[in-house]
Amino acid sequence: MKILVTGFNPFGKEPINPAIEAVKLLPESINNAHIVKLEIPTEFNKCVAVVKKEVELQQPDYVINIGQAGGRAAITPERVAINLDDGRIPDNAGYQPHNQTIQEAGPTAYFTQLPLQAMVDAIHQVGLPAEISNTAGTYVCNHIFYQMQYLREHEFPQIKAGFIHIPFLPAQVINRFNAPSLSLADSVRGLTAALRAITEADN
Amino acid sequence: MKILVTGFNPFGKEPINPAIEAVKLLPESINNAHIVKLEIPTEFNKCVAVVKKEVELQQPDYVINIGQAGGRAAITPERVAINLDDGRIPDNAGYQPHNQTIQEAGPTAYFTQLPLQAMVDAIHQVGLPAEISNTAGTYVCNHIFYQMQYLREHEFPQIKAGFIHIPFLPAQVINRFNAPSLSLADSVRGLTAALRAITEADN
Amino acid sequence: MKILVTGFNPFGKEPINPAIEAVKLLPESINNAHIVKLEIPTEFNKCVAVVKKEVELQQPDYVINIGQAGGRAAITPERVAINLDDGRIPDNAGYQPHNQTIQEAGPTAYFTQLPLQAMVDAIHQVGLPAEISNTAGTYVCNHIFYQMQYLREHEFPQIKAGFIHIPFLPAQVINRFNAPSLSLADSVRGLTAALRAITEADN
Amino acid sequence: MKILVTGFNPFGKEPINPAIEAVKLLPESINNAHIVKLEIPTEFNKCVAVVKKEVELQQPDYVINIGQAGGRAAITPERVAINLDDGRIPDNAGYQPHNQTIQEAGPTAYFTQLPLQAMVDAIHQVGLPAEISNTAGTYVCNHIFYQMQYLREHEFPQIKAGFIHIPFLPAQVINRFNAPSLSLADSVRGLTAALRAITEADN
Numbered sequence: 001m002k003i004l005v006t007g008f009n010p011f012g013k014e015p016i017n018p019a020i021e022a023v024k025l026l027p028e029s030i031n032n033a034h035i036v037k038l039e040i041p042t043e044f045n046k047c048v049a050v051v052k053k054e055v056e057l058q059q060p061d062y063v064i065n066i067g068q069a070g071g072r073a074a075i076t077p078e079r080v081a082i083n084l085d086d087g088r089i090p091d092n093a094g095y096q097p098h099n100q101t102i103q104e105a106g107p108t109a110y111f112t113q114l115p116l117q118a119m120v121d122a123i124h125q126v127g128l129p130a131e132i133s134n135t136a137g138t139y140v141c142n143h144i145f146y147q148m149q150y151l152r153e154h155e156f157p158q159i160k161a162g163f164i165h166i167p168f169l170p171a172q173v174i175n176r177f178n179a180p181s182l183s184l185a186d187s188v189r190g191l192t193a194a195l196r197a198i199t200e201a202d203n
Numbered sequence: 204m205k206i207l208v209t210g211f212n213p214f215g216k217e218p219i220n221p222a223i224e225a226v227k228l229l230p231e232s233i234n235n236a237h238i239v240k241l242e243i244p245t246e247f248n249k250c251v252a253v254v255k256k257e258v259e260l261q262q263p264d265y266v267i268n269i270g271q272a273g274g275r276a277a278i279t280p281e282r283v284a285i286n287l288d289d290g291r292i293p294d295n296a297g298y299q300p301h302n303q304t305i306q307e308a309g310p311t312a313y314f315t316q317l318p319l320q321a322m323v324d325a326i327h328q329v330g331l332p333a334e335i336s337n338t339a340g341t342y343v344c345n346h347i348f349y350q351m352q353y354l355r356e357h358e359f360p361q362i363k364a365g366f367i368h369i370p371f372l373p374a375q376v377i378n379r380f381n382a383p384s385l386s387l388a389d390s391v392r393g394l395t396a397a398l399r400a401i402t403e404a405d406n
Numbered sequence: 407m408k409i410l411v412t413g414f415n416p417f418g419k420e421p422i423n424p425a426i427e428a429v430k431l432l433p434e435s436i437n438n439a440h441i442v443k444l445e446i447p448t449e450f451n452k453c454v455a456v457v458k459k460e461v462e463l464q465q466p467d468y469v470i471n472i473g474q475a476g477g478r479a480a481i482t483p484e485r486v487a488i489n490l491d492d493g494r495i496p497d498n499a500g501y502q503p504h505n506q507t508i509q510e511a512g513p514t515a516y517f518t519q520l521p522l523q524a525m526v527d528a529i530h531q532v533g534l535p536a537e538i539s540n541t542a543g544t545y546v547c548n549h550i551f552y553q554m555q556y557l558r559e560h561e562f563p564q565i566k567a568g569f570i571h572i573p574f575l576p577a578q579v580i581n582r583f584n585a586p587s588l589s590l591a592d593s594v595r596g597l598t599a600a601l602r603a604i605t606e607a608d609n
Numbered sequence: 610m611k612i613l614v615t616g617f618n619p620f621g622k623e624p625i626n627p628a629i630e631a632v633k634l635l636p637e638s639i640n641n642a643h644i645v646k647l648e649i650p651t652e653f654n655k656c657v658a659v660v661k662k663e664v665e666l667q668q669p670d671y672v673i674n675i676g677q678a679g680g681r682a683a684i685t686p687e688r689v690a691i692n693l694d695d696g697r698i699p700d701n702a703g704y705q706p707h708n709q710t711i712q713e714a715g716p717t718a719y720f721t722q723l724p725l726q727a728m729v730d731a732i733h734q735v736g737l738p739a740e741i742s743n744t745a746g747t748y749v750c751n752h753i754f755y756q757m758q759y760l761r762e763h764e765f766p767q768i769k770a771g772f773i774h775i776p777f778l779p780a781q782v783i784n785r786f787n788a789p790s791l792s793l794a795d796s797v798r799g800l801t802a803a804l805r806a807i808t809e810a811d812n
Contacts, residue, residue, distance in 0.1 A: 072381065073376065073381045073382055073383050073384065074376075074381065124377050127372075127373060127374035127377075128373045128374070128377070129373055129376045129377050129379075129382075129384065130377075131380070131381075169330075170330060170331045170332055170385065170389055171330035171331070173276065173277075173332045174327050174330075174331070174332050174333075176332075177334070178275065178276045178277065178334075178383070179276055179332075179383075180276050180381070180382075180383035180384070181276065181332065181383070181385075182373065182384075182386075183385075183386040183388065183389050185386065185388065186373055186386050
């Protein structure tokens with residue numbers, strides 16, 4: 001089995017994005033699954049092509065996109081991607097969509113193919129907080145999540161795909177009063193547990 | 204230099220207390236300061252005697268009590284201890300004081316002798332969130348903090364003393380929706396940085 | 407124009423539900439729109455029939471369901487209803503679905519027909535906090551929201567429908583440490599402003 | 610009986626301060642107590658003189674200072690004033706003290722003379738959230754609270770004094786994501802209940 005795991009690069013005023021940092025530190029294989037890692041740009045109009053190219057090259061069984069969810073205290077696998085782009089801030093290319101449909105011919109939303117509850121349980125079992133989330137927002141995270149589902153429907157039906165949000169790193173909350181965080185080591189440990197749950201649910 | 208660092212044992216419904224767990228993992232020495240570690244009971248009427256006995260035995264230069272502050276996202280050195288016991292829940296001996304003066308002849312409050320801002324800065328420098336706190340509550344944490352100050356005033360004038368609260372561990376917030384936590388490794392790292400700041404401020 | 411506004415009755419351990427209390431206090435008409443009010447049961451298997459019957463009787467132009475969102479500080483018009491029932495607690499009939507599809511033949515999600523941004527702006531203009539929400543959860547609130555959209559698609563295409571969550575009342579947070587609330591008068595004022603925005607957007 | 614109730618004027622970037630707005634709307638008398646109202650400047654070096662002058666003029670039995678506590682969801686009578694000024698932002702005169710003792714000859718802290726638990730209970734009985742707070746911070750609120758206690762000790766021993774923090778108004782949190790607020794009417798109602806409890810506890 002092969003799992004492509006992507007992480008966004010830093011955006012907004014943050015010098016670091018825990019998503020790509022955690023992805024870099026994932027093991028090369030989990031159970032018998034090979035983990036392929038990919039950094040992707042925090043850009044609405046560029047991130048999809050980068051992932052798509054890697055999917056064509058690697059032919060993975062799963063595509064899991066990882067992103068930062070500032071303000072959340074837990075690792076949160078996402079349930080649903082919606083057909084809407086709406087940014088509070090511009091992306092790394094300066095593009096800031098307002099209330100735009102992602103795919104004119106696409107459905108309102110897609111549910112993930114990932115085993116959400118098994119992933120949450122697995123993260124709990126390694127002693128870390130996790131919750132199923134019912135919204136991936138309307139920024140680049142939801143965008144890549146939706147587009148991967150759309151690509152799955154139209155081009156890569158053999159792939160299962162999903163999105164996991166992780167909290168800020170402790171260093172990112174130093175000047176954010178009482179904002180929650182999770183260490184990089186714990187995000188890596190939690191993501192590894194979630195990926196293991198995916199490999200086990202696949203059997 | 205010698206620093207006595209205490210950590211409370213578990214209380215309430217928690218099977219673990221990050222305070223004593225973090226204390227156990229502190230290095231044996233920081234700069235040239237020897238770190239003496241002591242587990243103390245979460246009991247209003249017992250914790251003071253346990254610390255006092257160790258102070259007499261060890262003759263430390265500093266006494267730092269560490270406790271858990273559930274709900275806080277940062278490591279918080281405490282500024283002030285107040286002359287009041289008031290428990291929301293009973294302590295480990297089943298004792299639950301309501302609005303009781305700790306020392307009839309004692310002052311309303313004591314300020315710590317610790318270099319709070321230097322400690323906060325040092326924790327920030329290792330990439331972890333920290334804030335000076337203006338309240339240690341009215342439970343056993345404030346009690347030991349106040350009593351150590353009282354003992355300092357009356358019996359051990361050569362000692363400097365203070366209190367540091369640390370957040371829940373990640374495993375403690377699994378069933379607490381969006382509650383913040385800090386890993387044990389990070390609490391240890393943050394406390395170590397704070398203790399180093401104390402040794403440096405002492406010169 | 408006619409707007410049917412529904413409010414859920416109390417559920418869980420709460421003796422009161424701000425949703426139905428606020429609905430009761432709405433004006434009888436806003437601009438030229440007649441406001442029809444309806445209390446509905448917090449029951450997955452009963453609430454839809456109650457609303458449907460009233461829709462058939464009243465032939466409204468809009469159906470707006472109001473529900474309580476404990477923990478939120480703002481009035482939150484909902485963007486999207488998803489095809490999933492999943493309850494953390496049983497409903498008022500003791501029914502607690504786990505991860506169940508609402509309509510086997512239904513789409514993954516529906517977007518509301520309500521003018522969300524205009525509603526949020528209108529609530530702000532009367533001095534109250536409001537945010538567009540991207541999740542109505544997976545409990546009875548999302549259920550009625552989804553089912554109204556499904557009914558709209560299949561039986562009442564002339565209707566526009568949506569959902570608005572309102573915060574706890576102040577009396578409900580007395581024993582919930584630092585939980586946000588909104589007064590009944592303010593929820594009524596905010597909902598009235600949102601309904602006015604709907605009537606204006608309709609022209 | 611006569612109760613002097615003060616409210617601070619707006620500070621920071623806020624165009625309004627709920628403290629003085631609520632004070633203005635208090636009844637003229639509660640039980641048989643006459644309520645004297647006073648607006649005071651959010652300035653470390655000016656607010657005390659303004660209150661002192663009014664105390665000399667009015668000869669009140671109680672002095673209650675009211676201030677805004679952004680981020681709190683409940684009305685919070687304060688337990689203790691500490692001998693320290695430390696501002697995160699400058700006051701309205703541009704003065705920003707850092708870690709300064711308020712009264713060189715003053716004690717570390719004073720406890721209020723107000724019946725805190727009775728006040729909290731009374732606020733609860735009118736259906737509003739309230740908590741005893743153990744910190745009034747280190748800004749102008751704590752400053753006036755401490756200085757009134759100091760004046761009481763040295764010049765006006767017949768007076769009982771204290772401080773009550775109230776939350777942001779709803780209009781103040783429109784652009785603060787999920788920040789709690791309390792309506793002006795509810796703050797007035799809660800403060801009135803607290804003042805009534807004071808008049809009753811005095812008998």
